[in-house]
Amino acid sequence: xxxxxxxxxxxxxxxxxxxxxxxxxxxxxxxxxxxxxxxxxxxxxxxxxxxxxxxxxxxxxxxxxxxxxxxxxxxxxxxxxxxxxxxxxxxxxxxxxxxxxxxxxxxxxxxxxxxxxxxxxxxxxxxxxxxxxxxxxxxxxxxxxxxxxxxxxxxxxxxxxxxxxxxxxxxxxxxxxxxxxxxxxxxxxxxxxxxxxxxxxxxxxxxxxxxxxxxxxxxxxxxxxxxxxxxxxxxxxxxxxxxxxxxxxxxxxxxxxxxxxxxxxxxxxxxxxxxxxxxxxxxxxxxxxxxxxxxxxxxxxxxxxxxxxxxxxxxxxxxxxxxxxxxxxxxxxxxxxxxxxxxxxxxxxxxxxxxxxxxxxxxxxxxxxxxxxxxxxxxxxxxxxxxxxxxxxxxxxxxxxxxxxxxxxxxxxxxxxxxxxxxxxxxxxxxxxxxxxxxxxxxxxxxxxxxxxxxxxxxxxxxxxxxxxxxxxxxxxxxxx
Amino acid sequence: xxxxxxxxxxxxxxxxxxxxxxxxxxxxxxxxxxxxxxxxxxxxxxxxxxxxxxxxxxxxxxxxxxxxxxxxxxxxxxxxxxxxxxxxxxxxxxxx
Numbered sequence: 001x002x003x004x005x006x007x008x009x010x011x012x013x014x015x016x017x018x019x020x021x022x023x024x025x026x027x028x029x030x031x032x033x034x035x036x037x038x039x040x041x042x043x044x045x046x047x048x049x050x051x052x053x054x055x056x057x058x059x060x061x062x063x064x065x066x067x068x069x070x071x072x073x074x075x076x077x078x079x080x081x082x083x084x085x086x087x088x089x090x091x092x093x094x095x096x097x098x099x100x101x102x103x104x105x106x107x108x109x110x111x112x113x114x115x116x117x118x119x120x121x122x123x124x125x126x127x128x129x130x131x132x133x134x135x136x137x138x139x140x141x142x143x144x145x146x147x148x149x150x151x152x153x154x155x156x157x158x159x160x161x162x163x164x165x166x167x168x169x170x171x172x173x174x175x176x177x178x179x180x181x182x183x184x185x186x187x188x189x190x191x192x193x194x195x196x197x198x199x200x201x202x203x204x205x206x207x208x209x210x211x212x213x214x215x216x217x218x219x220x221x222x223x224x225x226x227x228x229x230x231x232x233x234x235x236x237x238x239x240x241x242x243x244x245x246x247x248x249x250x251x252x253x254x255x256x257x258x259x260x261x262x263x264x265x266x267x268x269x270x271x272x273x274x275x276x277x278x279x280x281x282x283x284x285x286x287x288x289x290x291x292x293x294x295x296x297x298x299x300x301x302x303x304x305x306x307x308x309x310x311x312x313x314x315x316x317x318x319x320x321x322x323x324x325x326x327x328x329x330x331x332x333x334x335x336x337x338x339x340x341x342x343x344x345x346x347x348x349x350x351x352x353x354x355x356x357x358x359x360x361x362x363x364x365x366x367x368x369x370x371x372x373x374x375x376x377x378x379x380x381x382x383x384x385x386x387x388x389x390x391x392x393x394x395x396x397x398x399x400x401x402x403x404x405x406x407x408x409x410x411x412x413x414x415x416x417x418x419x420x421x422x423x424x425x426x427x428x429x430x431x432x433x434x435x436x437x438x439x440x441x442x443x444x445x446x447x448x449x450x451x452x453x454x455x456x457x458x459x460x461x462x463x464x465x466x467x468x469x470x471x472x473x474x475x476x477x478x479x480x481x
Numbered sequence: 482x483x484x485x486x487x488x489x490x491x492x493x494x495x496x497x498x499x500x501x502x503x504x505x506x507x508x509x510x511x512x513x514x515x516x517x518x519x520x521x522x523x524x525x526x527x528x529x530x531x532x533x534x535x536x537x538x539x540x541x542x543x544x545x546x547x548x549x550x551x552x553x554x555x556x557x558x559x560x561x562x563x564x565x566x567x568x569x570x571x572x573x574x575x576x577x
Contacts, residue, residue: 019546019548020548026549033554033567034567034568035554035567035569036557038557039551040551051543052541053546054545055546076534085571142572142573143570144572145570147568148557273491273495283535283537283539283541286541
C-alpha cells in the first residue's frame with residue numbers, strides 16, 4: 001500500500017442550452033462558419049453593453065437547485081481580467097466573490113472496500129454563471145485563427161470540493177454530474193464539442209496529513225476515461241517526485257493519450273492575477289423568491305429519482321431502470337409506452353432488447369424508429385395472443401421507420417396466430433389420424449415425438465398457430481393432459 | 482498603496498507591456514502621483530458604508546432568450562488587421 005493519497009477537486013464548465021449567448025442576442029449554437037454568430041457585444045467593440053439572458057439565469061438556478069446549493073438572492077458579476085487572443089474584451093464576465101449559489105452536494109456510487117458499490121457524497125463549493133471565450137486554432141504557417149462564435153456563450157461553472165480520491169471516482173463524479181445536467185435540460189453533455197468541459201486539480205499528500213499538497217491543474221481533457229487515466233498517471237508522477245526528494249511545481253498540464261502521460265502546458269510560478277472587480281456594466285443579479293419557486297416547480301425529475309420511481313411504479317429491475325434512463329428521451333419513450341400499454345415490464349423488455357440498439361442520440365435529442373403508441377399497440381397484439389413474441393419482432397422490423405399501425409401489418413401479412421381452440425383441435429385430430437404410429441409411440445412415453453406433432457401443426461397452419469394452444473391440443477387429443 | 486518599481490513591473494507583465502528601465506522609472510513616478518492623489522480619499526471615515534460598485538441602485542435587467550441578427554461575417558471582420566480562413570489572424574500562440 002502506498003503511504004500517499006490522491007486528492008482531486010473538479011471544476012466543470014457546462015454550456016447552457018440557451019438560444020442566445022449570455023449577454024447578447026447572438027445564437028449560441030455550435031458548428032456555424034467562423035465569426036458568423038457575432039455582434040458588437042461579444043466582439044468586445046467599444047460602447048457595447050451586456051444584457052443578461054433570462055433563460056441563462058433560469059438554467060443556472062436549475063443547476064444550483066439540482067445540486068442542492070443555496071441560492072443567493074443577490075449576487076454579482078465581476079470582470080476577470082487577462083489577455084488572450086480569444087478573449088476580445090480583455091476580461092471575462094464571471095462571478096467571483098458573490099456567486100449566485102453555494103454549498104451543494106453530488107452523490108456518486110464508488111466501489112467500496114468489499115467491492116460492493118457504496119455511496120459517496122462530494123460537496124459542491126459553488127455554481128456560478130459566466131461567459132465562454134472564443135476559440136483559436138492553428139492555421140498554416142505562423143498564424144493562429146480566432147473564431148468568436150463561442151465568445152459570450154452562457155456557462156455555469158460547477159466547482160467541487162477536493163474530496164475525490166482516485167481517477168475512477170473523478171470519472172464517476174463527472175458521469176453523474178453530466179447525467180444530471182442533461183436530465184434537467186440545461187446542457188447537452190457533449191465532450192467532443194466542448195459543451196461539457198472539466199479541469200481537474202490533482203495533488204498528493206501523506207495519508208492523514210491535514211494540509212493539501214501543491215496542486216497541478218489538468219486541463220483540456222475531452223473524455224472521462226482520459227481524465228481517469230491522466231489523474232492516475234499524475235498521482236504516480238507526483239509520488240515519484242516527492243519520494244525522490246523533489247518539489248511539485250504548481251502548473252497546468254495536459255494529457256497526451258498516445259504517450260499515456262501528462263505534459264506541462266504552463267507554469268503558474270508567475271501566479272495568475274486576474275484583478276477581479278465588480279462589472280460596472282451589470283448591476284447586481286437579484287432573484288425573487290416567487291421566481292425561484294417557479295423554477296423549482298418546473299424542475300425536471302432528476303435521473304436517480306426517475307430510476308427509483310421506474311423500479312417501484314413499473315416493477316422493473318434496477319438494472320433495467322438504469323438502462324432505460326441513460327438518456328432523457330429514452331426514459332420518456334419508455335414511460336410513454338408503459339403508460340399506453342399498461343405493463344411496464346413488457347415495455348421495458350421490448351425497448352431494451354429490440355429498440356435501444358437502433359436509437360441515435362444527438363445531444364438532448366433522440367430518434368426512435370417507432371412511436372410509443374406503435375409499440376404499445378404491438379405489445380397489445382402479443383397480449384391478445386394475436387401474434388407471438390417472435391412475430392412481434394418481425395412486425396417491429398416491418399414498421400420501424402414508418403408510421404404504419406402494427407395491426408395493419410399483421411393483417412396484411414396474414415400473421416395473426418390461430419388462437420381458435422376448435423380450429424386447432426380439428427387440425428390436431430387430422431394429424432394424429434394420419435400419423436397413428438407416432439401417436440401411439442408418444443402416448444407410450446416417447447416424449448421427443450411431441451416436437452414432431454407441433455411441427456406438423458405449424459406446417460399445416462404456416463406457423464400461425466398459437467404454440468401454447470397447439471401443445472395443449474396435442475396432449476388433449478392423446479389423453480396426455 | 483505605495484507604487485514602487487516592482488508594482489509597475491508586475492502591472493506591465495499583466496498588461497503584456499515591455500517597459501525599458503527609463504519607462505519603468507517614469508511610470509513609477511506618474512502612477513505614484515495618481516494613486517497618491519486618489520489615496521486622499523482614505524482620510525474619509527467609511528465605517529459602516531457598504532462598498533459602492535454601481536451608481537445605480539437597481540438590479541440587472543433580463544432579456545428574453547430570443548435570437549436577433551448581429552453583424553454579418555464581413556462586418557465582423559471588417560476592422561481586423563489581418564484575417565485567415567474566415568477568422569481573425571493573430572500571431573501563433575496556441576500551446577502545443
